[in-house]
Amino acid sequence: MFKTLGKATKFSVLAIWLVFTIFPLYWMFLTSIRPVREVTKKFYYPHANSTLDSYRTLFNQYAFGTYIKNSFIVSFAASAFVIFIGMLGAYALARYKFKGKAQIMLVFLVTQMIPGLIALAPLYLLLSKVHLLNTLIALIFCYVGGMVPFATIMLRGFLQRIPPELDEAALIDGCNRFTALFRVVFPVALPGIAATFIFAFVQCWNELFLAMVLIDSDANKTFPVAERSFVGAYYIEWGGLAASVMIGIIPTVVMFGLMSKFMISGLSAGIVKG
Amino acid sequence: MAASVHKLVRKDGKKAQNILAPLWFLLPALIMVAIFIYYPVLATANMSFKNYKLFDQSNIFYNGFENFRGIFKDLAFRRILQNTVLWVTVSLFFQFFIGFGLALYLKSKFKFSGLYQGIIFIPWALSGFLMGLVWKWIFDDNLGVLNDLMLKLGLIETPIPWLSNANWAMAAVIIANIWYGVTFFVIMILAALQGVPNEILEAAELDGCGKAKSLFLVIIPFIRPTLILIILLRIIWITNFPDIIFGMTSGGPNQQTHILSSWLVQKITYDQDWGSGSALGLMMLGVLFVFTIFYLLATRLEKESEGN
Numbered sequence: 266m267f268k269t270l271g272k273a274t275k276f277s278v279l280a281i282w283l284v285f286t287i288f289p290l291y292w293m294f295l296t297s298i299r300p301v302r303e304v305t306k307k308f309y310y311p312h313a314n315s316t317l318d319s320y321r322t323l324f325n326q327y328a329f330g331t332y333i334k335n336s337f338i339v340s341f342a343a344s345a346f347v348i349f350i351g352m353l354g355a356y357a358l359a360r361y362k363f364k365g366k367a368q369i370m371l372v373f374l375v376t377q378m379i380p381g382l383i384a385l386a387p388l389y390l391l392l393s394k395v396h397l398l399n400t401l402i403a404l405i406f407c408y409v410g411g412m413v414p415f416a417t418i419m420l421r422g423f424l425q426r427i428p429p430e431l432d433e434a435a436l437i438d439g440c441n442r443f444t445a446l447f448r449v450v451f452p453v454a455l456p457g458i459a460a461t462f463i464f465a466f467v468q469c470w471n472e473l474f475l476a477m478v479l480i481d482s483d484a485n486k487t488f489p490v491a492e493r494s495f496v497g498a499y500y501i502e503w504g505g506l507a508a509s510v511m512i513g514i515i516p517t518v519v520m521f522g523l524m525s526k527f528m529i530s531g532l533s534a535g536i537v538k539g
Numbered sequence: 540m541a542a543s544v545h546k547l548v549r550k551d552g553k554k555a556q557n558i559l560a561p562l563w564f565l566l567p568a569l570i571m572v573a574i575f576i577y578y579p580v581l582a583t584a585n586m587s588f589k590n591y592k593l594f595d596q597s598n599i600f601y602n603g604f605e606n607f608r609g610i611f612k613d614l615a616f617r618r619i620l621q622n623t624v625l626w627v628t629v630s631l632f633f634q635f636f637i638g639f640g641l642a643l644y645l646k647s648k649f650k651f652s653g654l655y656q657g658i659i660f661i662p663w664a665l666s667g668f669l670m671g672l673v674w675k676w677i678f679d680d681n682l683g684v685l686n687d688l689m690l691k692l693g694l695i696e697t698p699i700p701w702l703s704n705a706n707w708a709m710a711a712v713i714i715a716n717i718w719y720g721v722t723f724f725v726i727m728i729l730a731a732l733q734g735v736p737n738e739i740l741e742a743a744e745l746d747g748c749g750k751a752k753s754l755f756l757v758i759i760p761f762i763r764p765t766l767i768l769i770i771l772l773r774i775i776w777i778t779n780f781p782d783i784i785f786g787m788t789s790g791g792p793n794q795q796t797h798i799l800s801s802w803l804v805q806k807i808t809y810d811q812d813w814g815s816g817s818a819l820g821l822m823m824l825g826v827l828f829v830f831t832i833f834y835l836l837a838t839r840l841e842k843e844s845e846g847n
Contacts, residue, residue: 275644279655282641285718286659289673292684296676305682354568357561369565376576377772378827380779382803383820384575386813387582391574410575413568442560471666473782474804489666496672503676510669517664522657 290514297507304504319508328483329491329509336488337516339401340469343408344462350409351416351461352454356446358417359424360432373414381411385478392479399481407479408469416461423457424450463524467517488513580824587818593811606818615794615802623798626713626784627777633717635770638724643754645725646732656725663722671786674715678702678787702788705795712784712796719783720773727769731762767838774834775827799823 296304298315323329358366388407389398397403427450435445451458473489480486492513495506590602610616641659645652662670677685678701686698701711735758743753759766781801784790790797790805797805799819806816 278640279644282637282659282721283655286662289670289677289718290661292677293673307684307687350567350571353564357564361561361564363558363561366561369569372569372572376572378775378824378831379576379580380800380803380820380823380827382779382781382800382807383583383817383824384579385804385807386586386817387579388575390582391578407575410571413571414576417568442564467664471669473666473668474808478808489668492669501672501676506672507676510673513669514661514665518661521660521664 290511293507293510296503297511299504301504319504320512322505323508323512327491327494327505329488329512331484332486332488332491333512335401335485336470339404339408339487340466342401343405343412343469344465346405346409347412347416347465348420348458348462350413351420352446352451352458354413354417355420355424356442356450358421360429370418373418376414382474384411385474388475389478398479399485401485403479404476404487407475408465408472412465412468416465419461419464420454420457423454423461427453460524463520466520470513470517583817583820586813587821589814589817591812591814591817593813602814606814607822609815610819610822615797618795619797619799619802622709622796623778625709626716626798627774629713630716630720630777631770631773634720634724634773637717638721639728641721641725642728642732645729660722660726662719663726665719667719667780667782668786670719671712671715671783673786674711674718674783675702675787678711678715703792705792708788708792708796712787715783715787716777716780720777723773724769727765728762731765732758734765735761771831771834775831778823778827 295308295311297319298311298317299306299308299319300314300316301318303314358370384407392398392403392407397406431453432440432442432445432450435449436442440448471489472487473493476487476490477493480490488509492506492509495502495509587606588601588603589599590605591599645656677683680686680698680700680703683701685701686695689695690698699707701707739757739761740753743757748756778798779800781798781804784796784798784801785804788796790801794802800823803816803819803823806812806819810816
């Protein structure tokens with residue numbers, strides 16, 4: 266009796282949370298397929314008048330092809346760099362004993378306390394001095410810089426679980442530390458690296474404020490900045506916004522979906538034990 | 540013979556490497572962190588003592604504590620401070636308990652539990668700002684689906700002014716934030732729960748522990764260090780997370796739904812008053828720093844007194 270009751274509670278709680286989680290996205294989807302004139306009317310399921318017009322607008326009236334491309338370039342490049350730099354740092358922290366190691370860990374950990382937003386103004390000034398304002402490279406640099414600490418700490422957790430005998434064997438076989446890291450350790454650590462990469466990618470893909478401050482020209486806008494243009498001072502173009510939201514979530518949701526099982530085990534290694 | 544010589548050289552080389560090698564490996568990371576995180580902190584500290592307005596660049600000068608004074612004297616300051624505390628505590632409370640509950644449920648596998656996890660993890664993959672806009676559309680006073688549904692179900696007689704009344708708007712942004720952040724706790728707590736060895740749980744069961752008892756006496760103490768850490772990270776992160784508020788209300792109506800971090804964004808991007816924004820940022824950093832130290836001391840002290 267108690268068991269069935271417990272089970273019933275469990276599955277109703279899970280069901281309620283599922284509905285609550287999905288509903289905003291479902292509602293955005295319905296908004297995105299409404300005819301533009303009917304955007305403010307409420308129908309709760311796909312309607313006979315449904316149309317893909319809002320999606321067409323994104324690519325015909327606005328240059329969303331370009332924005333998506335920009336976001337992909339920035340997110341991929343920044344995540345790849347951060348993995349490279351993070352792996353080097355993580356390797357040193359996981360494999361060597363040296364003076365000042367604890368202090369260096371502290372340097373990385375303290376960054377997690379710093380509101381990233383305070384960097385907006387100084388980075389704008391710094392990048393304007395080196396004439397990198399309005400470029401994707403500037404964004405890539407800033408994202409890498411911002412994400413290095415978390416990536417290093419997380420990757421260190423993964424590397425610590427790989428037996429050191431593995432790279433010692435590689436050293437005896439004639440690798441140096443650097444090639445041992447990337448030829449031998451890298452493939453073994455791949456699940457953890459993939460998890461870190463996806464975290465980084467999702468962060469870059471969704472980042473708004475730095476991109477807003479650093480990028481001005483239409484040709485270099487990233488996806489979130491472009492989406493902001495649907496928000497006017499007095500009026501929001503809900504149809505186009507909804508369509509862009511639906512498109513913008515595809516890459517991150519696909520990545521997350523593919524990885525969700527694996528994220529848990531990865532995290533329990535990287536963060537809990539790290 | 541040749542092989543042993545080779546080995547000797549290698550050993551020597553390794554020894555020489557050992558002192559500097561880790562620093563070489565760490566150098567790129569340290570350089571990036573120095574330029575893109577620590578330099579901005581110093582620049583912010585410097586700028587916070589300046590009259591620095593982006594639209595009036597011929598008029599930049601050190602003005603002492605004027606920016607800090609301006610923040611304290613701002614009519615919205617008290618309200619924003621209260622909002623920040625409310626935003627952090629209420630969001631954290633619900634995110635944590637819902638997240639914990641879901642993680643316990645998800646720990647034992649059921650049919651489609653993998654798919655279920657995949658779906659409820661989705662919010663984390665989404666942009667906070669955009670989801671703020673999505674929630675704004677749902678909560679809209681006149682056009683929003685929430686009022687429409689509640690009217691149709693007879694729960695309310697007149698539409699709730701979700702976004703035009705400051706108190707309702709605070710509730711709305713916090714609800715959206717709970718929606719957004721539960722995922723984090725589910726993932727982290729689930730990861731921690733999976734680290735609890737089965738032997739301990741079985742031993743507890745043999746000793747006659749019921750489910751509730753083993754939760755409080757075995758599981759929670761075991762994952763306590765993780766819980767302490769993720770709650771701390773979360774408090775810091777929620778404090779520094781203006782995206783949802785920015786999407787939903789932009790701090791309105793009349794600055795009444797700002798928290799410190801969304802106020803900071805407004806100062807930097809809209810008001811372009813970088814002196815004042817920097818002062819605010821520096822204050823936030825200071826508060827978080829002091830809070831973190833107290834939090835860590837308190838949780839450590841508690842642990843020590845438990846040990847005695």
